[in-house]
Amino acid sequence: MPQSDLLPGGAPGAGGPLIRFDGVVKRFGANTVLDELDFTVDAGERVTLIGPSGSGKTTILRLLMTLEKVTGGVIWVNGEPLSHMRGKGGLVRAGEKHQREVRKRIGMVFQQFNLFPNMTVRQNVTEGPIHSLGVSRDEANQRAEELLDLVGLGEKIDAHPTRLSGGQQQRVAIARALAMRPEILLLDEVTSALDPELVSGVLDVLRGIAESTDITMLCVTHEMHFARDVSHRVLMFDQGKIVEEGPPEQIFGDPREERTRTFLHAVLDHG
Numbered sequence: 001m002p003q004s005d006l007l008p009g010g011a012p013g014a015g016g017p018l019i020r021f022d023g024v025v026k027r028f029g030a031n032t033v034l035d036e037l038d039f040t041v042d043a044g045e046r047v048t049l050i051g052p053s054g055s056g057k058t059t060i061l062r063l064l065m066t067l068e069k070v071t072g073g074v075i076w077v078n079g080e081p082l083s084h085m086r087g088k089g090g091l092v093r094a095g096e097k098h099q100r101e102v103r104k105r106i107g108m109v110f111q112q113f114n115l116f117p118n119m120t121v122r123q124n125v126t127e128g129p130i131h132s133l134g135v136s137r138d139e140a141n142q143r144a145e146e147l148l149d150l151v152g153l154g155e156k157i158d159a160h161p162t163r164l165s166g167g168q169q170q171r172v173a174i175a176r177a178l179a180m181r182p183e184i185l186l187l188d189e190v191t192s193a194l195d196p197e198l199v200s201g202v203l204d205v206l207r208g209i210a211e212s213t214d215i216t217m218l219c220v221t222h223e224m225h226f227a228r229d230v231s232h233r234v235l236m237f238d239q240g241k242i243v244e245e246g247p248p249e250q251i252f253g254d255p256r257e258e259r260t261r262t263f264l265h266a267v268l269d270h271g
């Protein structure tokens with residue numbers, strides 16, 4: 001079976017955006033969560049998704065991780081379709097092997113850290129590279145040591161996650177995602193489950209990663225200062241559509257849309 005079998009419909013050409021949402025529709029029953037959504041993200045770009053609860057931000061990240069399937073439209077990653085989808089020009093097929101390959105290029109950090117409690121920190125970080133990528137144990141250990149140093153947890157490498165604070169566990173989760181050497185890092189409200197005093201440590205680690213790498217980031221956050229610091233572009237969502245987009249200085253400093261203004265006031269009043 002071919003790895004990928006494209007009927008007319010057309011992949012964006014090489015050299016195009018790294019991620020392209022092309023008329024993407026997502027429905028849960030009668031609830032249309034994403035409504036003919038079009039947007040692109042370039043390689044190396046850091047894009048923050050903001051908007052009211054229920055506007056579809058997490059769904060976008062989950063679709064990219066293939067944890068959900070689109071109802072319509074096509075998501076392209078590096079010019080290749082992410083899964084079987086009905087696009088504007090016909091059915092676009094992606095073989096499962098191909099889909100796994102694309103997915104390996106994408107890492108995600110969730111609100112809940114989802115570490116394996118019965119494994120050490122080291123094992124949590126080396127598990128993916130060894131078992132999903134076929135990396136040697138030595139190489140995986142080296143990656144784990146470097147990344148745990150990077151997130152400030154080098155001395156916890158042989159601890160169990162249950163002995164760590166929430167902020168430390170989330171930093172392990174960041175190291176675990178990076179150990180897969182993803183091209184794209186998806187961050188879904190990674191500080192929302194943390195006690196307030198632990199938030200800045202995690203955000204500082206992410207700021208450092210943003211400054212020192214050219215990894216493409218898609219980030220859902222209510223931390224507007226963080227969004228302002230790290231994003232190249234902010235997309236404001238409401239009811240499954242982008243209502244405004246622009247550089248952070250414009251969106252936060254001089255929003256054009258009433259809905260953006262209302263949303264930012266509400267978030268900043270509670271933040």
Ligand SMILES: Nc1ncnc2c1ncn2[C@@H]1O[C@H](COP(=O)(O)OP(=O)(O)OP(=O)(O)O)[C@@H](O)[C@H]1O
Pocket residue numbers: 028031033051052053054055056057058059060
């Ligand atoms: N598995 C699911 N089954 C049914 N409905 C779902 C499912 N996942 C999400 N939804 C619905 O999709 C809509 C968008 O949810 P989503 O989590 O993407 O929003 P969000 O913008 O990330 O919100 P928040 O900021 O609260 O996380 C909501 O109405 C939600 O109830």
